[in-house]
Amino acid sequence: MIDYGPNRMSTHRRFQILLLAGSMLGVTACDTDPTDASGAAEVQVEAERIIDADGATVLDIDQLPAQIAADEKNRFGASDRFTDASLSPDGNWLAVTSSGAAHGGGWLVSLDDETIYPAAFQYGGSVSTGPWDDSGRFAVFLRHTPASGHMLVLADTEAPGEDAASTGITPLDTEASTSVEIGEWQDAALRVLVDGDCRLVKPIDGSIERC
Secondary structure, eight states, X not given: OOOOOHHHHHXXXXXXXXXXXXXXXXXXXXXXSXXXXXXXXXXXXXXXXXXXXXXXXXXXXXXXXXXXXXXXXXXXXXXXXXXXEEEOTTSSEEEEEEEXXXXXXXXXXXXXXXXXXXXXXXXXSEEEEOOOOTTSOEEEEEEEOTTSOEEEEEEETTSOXXXXXXXXXXXXXXXXXXXXXXXXXXXXXXXXXXXXXEEEEETTTTEEEEO
């Protein structure tokens, strides 16, 4: 985990205050900066930084650890550049993905306590983000393997760990599947299409149902 430092967090807190003020005034997407489908302000991704709608830096690539902790014993370089980012609906968390020379990583960034948690890792591949659940508790990542496989990862902001294996859970074994499509959240369940077969993944109780 890494501390941001007081100057960086002042930008983060200003960003959250702007979000709160907009919601209290009843401002719609037409009146404010661009928003995503959840209503949360978007962030823009550059190779070396992530910025908010005002152009202020939210996160620099140098703030990520040089190596991501894949599990308790193994660490790999996956922090050369940002590849994706998604702000939680409540504005308290940022899901971030990065890449190195050969590997991909996913991170949970707390905008409250100034820490960064490893959340997903793919050896020899890449990681992308998916939609947050409406409550802002669960971040979605998708691992893309060297053999063209895809693995869903859900990261719980209420129980982040010290490494990707303990922060992110893999509810479905889809590594051998031809296609994995991430849908939307419905009633605390994430819709996932695995080779065209629809599943509802419910991280709260760990259950999986067919759509």
